[in-house]
Amino acid sequence: MRALAGAAAGLVAAGFGVATAEVLAAATRPAAGPLIAVGGAVIDATPTAVKEFAVRELGTSDKPVLLTVIGLVVAALAAVAGIAGRRRPLLVVAGPAVLGLAGAGAALSRPAAEPYDVVPSLVGAALAGLALWWLLRGGDRTSGVRVDRRRFLRAAALVAGGAVVASGGAVAVRRSVGGARARARESVRLPAAADTGPSVDAGLLTPNKDFYRVDTALTVPRIDLDGWSLRVHGMVDRELRLSFADLLALPLIERPVTMTCVSNEVGGPYLGTARWLGVPLAPLLRSLGVKSGAEQLVARSVEGMTIGTPVATLLDGRDAMLAVGMNGEPLPLEHGFPARMLTPGVYGYAGSCKWLSSLELTTFDQFDPYWVSRGWAAEAPVKTGSRVDRPRPFARLTAGTVTVAGVAWAQRRGIEAVEVRIDDGPWAQAELLPAPSVDTWVQWRYSWPAVAGPHSIAVRATDRTGAVQTQSRATPFPSGATGWHTISVTVS
Numbered sequence: 402m403r404a405l406a407g408a409a410a411g412l413v414a415a416g417f418g419v420a421t422a423e424v425l426a427a428a429t430r431p432a433a434g435p436l437i438a439v440g441g442a443v444i445d446a447t448p449t450a451v452k453e454f455a456v457r458e459l460g461t462s463d464k465p466v467l468l469t470v471i472g473l474v475v476a477a478l479a480a481v482a483g484i485a486g487r488r489r490p491l492l493v494v495a496g497p498a499v500l501g502l503a504g505a506g507a508a509l510s511r512p513a514a515e516p517y518d519v520v521p522s523l524v525g526a527a528l529a530g531l532a533l534w535w536l537l538r539g540g541d542r543t544s545g546v547r548v549d550r551r552r553f554l555r556a557a558a559l560v561a562g563g564a565v566v567a568s569g570g571a572v573a574v575r576r577s578v579g580g581a582r583a584r585a586r587e588s589v590r591l592p593a594a595a596d597t598g599p600s601v602d603a604g605l606l607t608p609n610k611d612f613y614r615v616d617t618a619l620t621v622p623r624i625d626l627d628g629w630s631l632r633v634h635g636m637v638d639r640e641l642r643l644s645f646a647d648l649l650a651l652p653l654i655e656r657p658v659t660m661t662c663v664s665n666e667v668g669g670p671y672l673g674t675a676r677w678l679g680v681p682l683a684p685l686l687r688s689l690g691v692k693s694g695a696e697q698l699v700a701r702s703v704e705g706m707t708i709g710t711p712v713a714t715l716l717d718g719r720d721a722m723l724a725v726g727m728n729g730e731p732l733p734l735e736h737g738f739p740a741r742m743l744t745p746g747v748y749g750y751a752g753s754c755k756w757l758s759s760l761e762l763t764t765f766d767q768f769d770p771y772w773v774s775r776g777w778a779a780e781a782p783v784k785t786g787s788r789v790d791r792p793r794p795f796a797r798l799t800a801g802t803v804t805v806a807g808v809a810w811a812q813r814r815g816i817e818a819v820e821v822r823i824d825d826g827p828w829a830q831a832e833l834l835p836a837p838s839v840d841t842w843v844q845w846r847y848s849w850p851a852v853a854g855p856h857s858i859a860v861r862a863t864d865r866t867g868a869v870q871t872q873s874r875a876t877p878f879p880s881g882a883t884g885w886h887t888i889s890v891t892v893s
């Protein structure tokens with residue numbers, strides 16, 4: 402048999418194995434599907450620097466890119482197993498076994514894993530091995546090498562057909578389960594807030610569809626509302642379990658809050674402002690009796706994220722909440738449906754866990770949450786920042802009055818002033834639009850009498866404690882980027 406046929410045999414056998422594993426998982430335990438499980442394990446094992454690079458360079462397409470790379474690696478290994486397996490029967494067994502064990506191991510490594518999560522990968526690997534054996538050795542047994550070409554093509558087409566049917570099945574099952582849960586979200590009717598907070602100009606808010614998304618979830622968790630509950634436990638006098646209906650029955654608050662990602666570079670897109678509806682967390686915690694010594698609240702999500710927030714921060718009077726609504730609708734699936742934490746003034750990784758499953762009161766010594774165990778700061782107040790949104794970097798403008806505009810934020814402290822500097826000129830005051838609270842960004846604008854030539858535009862903000870945003874450049878790791886956003890434009 403030619404090498405090309407061997408490679409083809411490896412590829413269709415692997416495709417068949419992966420697809421059957423995926424359909425099995427889709428019907429039972431979606432997180433146990435080998436592609437998602439390996440992808441999740443890769444994300445968790447990825448060094449912080451590489452993760453930052455991926456978030457910066459790929460944004461939300463980091464996940465499709467990762468899955469594609471995993472697919473290509475599996476395909477390459479499968480082709481090699483197929484080629485080498487023509488002469489070495491051991492490899493026909495070993496190739497699929499290695500891939501199957503990798504899938505099973507990855508599934509077991511997932512935070513919410515169950516022992517039987519190994520089943521889809523192992524069954525898929527066994528089927529891939531059988532298919533490969535049949536393709537490579539099913540023909541002329543006397544030589545073991547020469548295979549009838551037409552028989553091979555028919556067999557390969559059959560296995561490939563099986564792979565297509567199984568992957569179609571996996572997609573269909575995922576869609577139907579996911580579709581039902583998405584519809585359950587659409588039928589949620591949120592009660593009005595008992596306390597609606599300040600009124601907000603719609604222009605200040607980021608529409609849900611444009612709101613940035615940053616998380617480690619390869620597939621958006623689609624939670625079955627009927628089976629969902631939130632457990633509050635650990636260092637409290639009284640533990641609690643709340644269903645979604647229980648949450649909605651509590652008095653709700655609604656607040657405009659700007660959320661910021663620690664991975665946001667100077668000038669970056671990872672922040673947004675929404676009107677959040679939710680259960681205020683401080684009174685809830687107090688009603689349970691927080692034991693003295695409880696320093697850290699660890700929020701866990703259904704897919705195993707852990708996010709820790711200082712208890713003192715949550716009880717200091719800010720509007721930390723268990724959010725169920727975003728800009729007037731139930732939380733979008735991507736943003737944590739059915740409930741997420743929201744801690745104003747703290748970067749998302751340290752205060753705003755999505756897809757909540759439990760809240761545990763503990764100490765800092767006892768537990769390092771996901772990002773903290775990867776070196777990020779345990780306490781993460783949002784640093785004062787500002788951004789030029791208009792004009793765009795490298796814009797070509799015509800001389801005359803140009804409106805320079807953007808946002809500035811210093812959640813919890815509030816923005817006192819924003820200044821703009823053209824080239825090496827003096828700092829000039831920008832005009833601030835009214836902001837509803839210290840927890841939201843401020844929109845600013847500045848009328849620039851632009852004259853011909855290349856120019857740079859820099860912005861800096863001053864918070865209400867009087868502190869001027871630092872010029873000193875810091876990377877996002879480990880506690881958030883600093884520096885003045887500066888863009889270049891050309892006026893003619």
Ligand SMILES: Nc1nc2c(c(=O)[nH]1)N[C@H]1C(S)=C(S)[C@@H](COP(=O)(O)O)O[C@H]1N2
Binds near residue numbers: 662
């Ligand atoms: N379950 C879960 N929650 C999470 C994360 C995550 O990876 N998983 N990422 C956090 C980070 S880093 C940020 S910045 C915010 C982003 O929330 P958004 O995607 O709704 O904008 O969610 C936080 N909550």
Ligand SMILES: [Mo]
Binds near residue numbers: 661662
């Ligand atoms: Mo983040």
